[in-house]
Amino acid sequence: MPHACQICGGALEEFLDLGRQPLSDAFLSEHDPQDEFFYRLAVGACSSCTMVQLVEQVPREKMFHTDYPYYSSGSSVMREHFQQTARALLDTAGPDPFVVEIGSNDGVLLRTVHEAGARHLGFEPSGKVAAAAMEHGVRVRNEFFDAGTAADTRREEGAADVIFAANTICHIPYMRSVLDGIRTLLAPEGVFVFEDPYFGDIVAKTSFDQIYDEHFYFFTARSVQAMVAPFGLELVDVERLPVHGGEVRYTVARAGARTPSAGVAALIADEKARGLAEPPTLRRFAADTARIRDDLRTLLRRLRDEGHRVVGYGATAKSATVTNFAGIGPDLIEFVCDTTPAKQGRLTPGAHIPVRPAEAFADPYPDYALLFAWNHADEITAKEQGFRAAGGKWIRYVPDVHVS
């Protein structure tokens, strides 16, 4: 039986199967790697509304739990990005705005809003990152955002002038409840602004590692426009962003409240011209993904057989997809270094590669480093000049496997 689209109930056409995968952030203690949760990571496109989405859902409590280890403030580039975003949102919001953020993480955006003295509220179900935000004076509800919690907020605190979300909306399979909540909470002239990885960039770069448990939807302007319309909402602006390998910031308002920018029609026309989310493009994407997997595996095996030392850089959620899909384990990669203390001293999900602190990436350097955190490449290569000076080489696999 075909799977149903979570947005419109239409038939999902599966086009890519990335195999059996663990939870992307479930780092294991060295002593108990047995008790792992696996699911089938496969992607389909809706034949009605074109939304690209996972065919299987992982329960949200398994992903966004107390120990959720991703801190948005971890990258200086992202801190600067969200400070600028917060200022831009406040500049356009009118007097005394109420700013709500869905998935406020460690408060990387709301800190700026708070420091500007503006009313704000974050929704963040993951306990430790929410606590980090509260330590900076940010107001947080330690809950999921949905129709129920949105209605509570509307009743208790009034309508929101800005509802913002970064790298969160694509995480939420139960989108109809979220959009229902936005319809309830949004002020008549308010805006719902969200930014997420853009499927157009994922296809252009063959960045198949953007596909993992937390990324449930892969948006296009066309599918977002169709997704919000049944809720009396309208896509009124789109902006391409260079962060996280290519994102789009979507601005949504109540239907008729604002005139859509020319950019909306232009991006949708571009998506249609490319045949994005249509079967020939999706088949080519799947074939390119398989080629990268084969090339990467071949390269790593050759390097091992030649006696070279190879380590991974960045135990990212993305790296779980790559290592498990390509069968890359500790026989091919000695360890992965990562700055997140909660991951250090543990094993990567599924592939069971040891994770070491960033300081482990030091003299004597390995011969090669596989750059899993390729979306932060500029920041990392600038920081790790000693590796290059020692003759080390970076291995990249987006948009294809290459050594530099």
Ligand SMILES: [Zn+2]
């Ligand atoms: Zn659909």
